[in-house]
Amino acid sequence: MAYLATTALDKFWDKTADEIVFLGEWCKTNSDSKDLQNYKTMPFLWSNQEIVKTAFDECWAVYYAILPILSKHLNEIHNINKSDRYWKIIIGNWLWCFIQIVYDRYKNINNFIAEYPNFNTFVLSKNSYITPLEYGDFINNISSDPYNLQLYSQILDYLGFNFRALDYNLNQRHVYKYGHKSLFKNTLFRFIEFFAKKDACITITTPNFINKMSFIKLFFNSDRKIIYDDFNDLISIDIKKDITMRNNFTRLYGGNNDFIKLLFYLFEQNFPMLFLEGFMDMRKNALSRSNRLTKVYFTTNAVYFNYPYKFFIAEHIEQILFVGMQHGGNYGSDNSFNGDKYEIDISDYFLTWGWKYGIDTKPCTYEMINQNIKPKKDGYILFVMNDMLKYLYRIESFYQSSAIKLAYLPKTISFFRNVKAIDKFLVRTYPSDSGFKIAQTLKDNFPSMIFDNHSKTFRKRLKNARLFVCDHLSTTYLEAMAMNFPTIVFANKNYCSFRRPELFELLIEAKILFYDEIEAAKHIDMIYNNIDDWWLSYSVQKARREFCYHYARTSDDWAKEYMKVFNNILENDARS
Known part of the structure; x- marks a missing residue:
């Protein structure tokens, strides 16, 4: 009988088994390779781009299918009435990421079972399971062996297997903290806001400028219509898990898609606490902000980890224009890339480094790529x-x-x-x-x-x-x-x-x-x-x-290019 090793935690390997099969190369990262020569390893699933594209499309189809179900459920739990777009901004980046992670783990398990129908393994005890706080905590956990062991254990449990369970400390977090004070930025932002026009209409968050003087350059190019706010308020929310709030997830989906059924089963344990138990405190923080509301809110990547920002934007999304911007490579060029798909979906307009994909993308430039570095002949x-x-x-x-x-x-x-x-x-x-x-x-x-x-x-x-x-x-x-x-x-x-x-x-x-x-x-x-x-x-x-x-489009004056796009948006589509 084959023994399945799902992660690199060798405590969960049966080293006395006749045949040990690693689910992937990741299982070998904590051990001396000399001790692993007699072990077999399952092949990697994602080296064929046609298979990658099919899986990518399937996962996004699942995302669009289940998000309205989750939106309705979260509205009922929190006694509010918010749009699907609201919930895309709050939970969307975690949701599509979770779907793709589970899709991969589920495929890995099913491929192994198809080749080794009779097998044994050790799983993580349910008493050791944790629940991520939010997206950042989730990403930290998904890079670890123990949390992946949790997911594999839950998938095997969902499939009806009953294996020996062992305990392991996964370090459950209960306090969500965010915010830090930068003396330079606080001083600079206050200076700019002091000189900004009273009818300043653009708020910029996390533009990821390389040069600190770029903040001032863009401000004056805007005719003082810009203010900066990084939404770095110091926040600390103590969150207690509520089992009763989580018990209904499996009942929400009545279809016959086994993968979607698995997702709703996993939501009960893995749905981040900031979206359930901590939601009202986080929302209260967003609603208590006294900053004036501008017509346009612009960011490069604050929609991923900055929850004070995410909640604020979601709460006001019907009154503002939300403008995103490309902040790295692969955007617009790769057939299967989640960054542009998610960010375009939640934005009213999306600025790119030159490419265009639909009417809501605006080709522009980027401050970071407008640097002037010359090669050194003897370097x-x-x-x-x-x-x-x-x-x-x-x-x-x-x-x-x-x-x-x-x-x-x-x-x-x-x-x-x-x-x-x-x-x-x-x-x-x-x-x-x-x-x-x-x-x-x-x-x-x-x-x-x-x-x-x-x-x-x-x-x-x-x-x-x-x-x-x-x-x-x-x-x-x-x-x-x-x-x-x-x-x-x-x-x-x-x-x-x-x-x-x-x-x-x-x-x-x-x-x-x-x-x-x-x-x-x-x-x-x-x-x-x-x-x-x-x-x-x-x-x-x-x-x-x-x-x-x-x-990677450049410009003789990147700030003017930014304002050309912003002014076009304001003239054609700004909300009053």
Whole structure:
């Protein structure tokens, strides 16, 4: 009989079993690999982009199907009458993320059962289960072994299995805290509000400016119509779990979709406490804010973790225009990307870095990509790496979970084994490690490799580089290309799926993007002593300009571009 190991917690492994099967590569991250050679591992589910796109679409269909059910239920519990859009703003980012996580875990279990119908495993005792406080707490937990063990245990329980249960301390949190005071920002924001016009009509939250003076530049470009508010009020809410409030979730869905039934079963334990037991206190905080209401509220990413902001926006969504903005790579370019799908859905308008997708998206630029950093002729090659959680936390078109070990890291190792100028590289690994020990693996393979100690920002490191190289398609390559900084990227084609592949084909023809890491290494060796001959050539610059126009558009005056879009929104659609 096979024994199933669902996570890396070896306390929950039966090491005396005849055959142990790991559910994924994440199970091996806490143990010495030498002890694991005789174990089997289930294949990774998400290396085929057609399968990824199908799963992505299915999960979003489930989201749109169950959100009205949850909206109605939450309205009844809290004795209010709020729209689906209200609840999308409050719970939406947690909900779509939870759906995709459970979809992955459910598929993993079912695939294992199909191959090993007779099996045994240890599960987490129900006395050890926890409930996340909110989205941030949920993401922290989903990166951990114990909470994933909880989800797998609950799925097996839902499927009717009865295995031996063991206790484990998962550290249940009960106090939601938010807010911090920045003396600089508080002083700056008060200064700006003092000089703002009485009829200031735009409130900006978390614009993620690189330059602190950008706040003032945009303010004066707006003709003093902007105020800044980061909604960083100090909040502390003590939340006690109410079992009776949670007992009705399984009764809400009367359909025959087994996956949706599973979700409602899991909601009873995993629905965040801030949306149920802590909701009224959080809502009271939002309603008690005395700030004047402006016509437009603009942010880049406050709709994910800033609950004072989320609740405030949701409470006033019928009286304001809510404008979001792209704040990283993959937006608009990838076929399966949750960020733009969710943020466009809850926004009245959404500003992009150049691309357009529907009437509510507004091509613009971004302060961060309008930096001016020139390559240093005798500098190093800055190599930037990525890392993701070892447990999949969203279904998208890029490396994550087991793919980090199976596809991403081997490709990068292959690159460094084939490049001759390895001593010229400064390697910037991801600041935190998912568990796959990326930095240590590189050190073991390349003892002389020079690593960035992260004492300086990416942009400061770039100032002393002659060439930027990246092993993934995310944000930094867009920043570098927007600056017209010599850039080379290589990626695994199996983990790429683009809405407009012809634009990425331009980068391939210009030898900026490679799917073959060995060819990328050869190209770097060839151009190393005279990078400008390649980078400044007509064909390469033409490809870069065309690509950046759609995905990393720059401007001679980014602040004027912002205000051009804001003024257009105010003139055409601002609510009184």
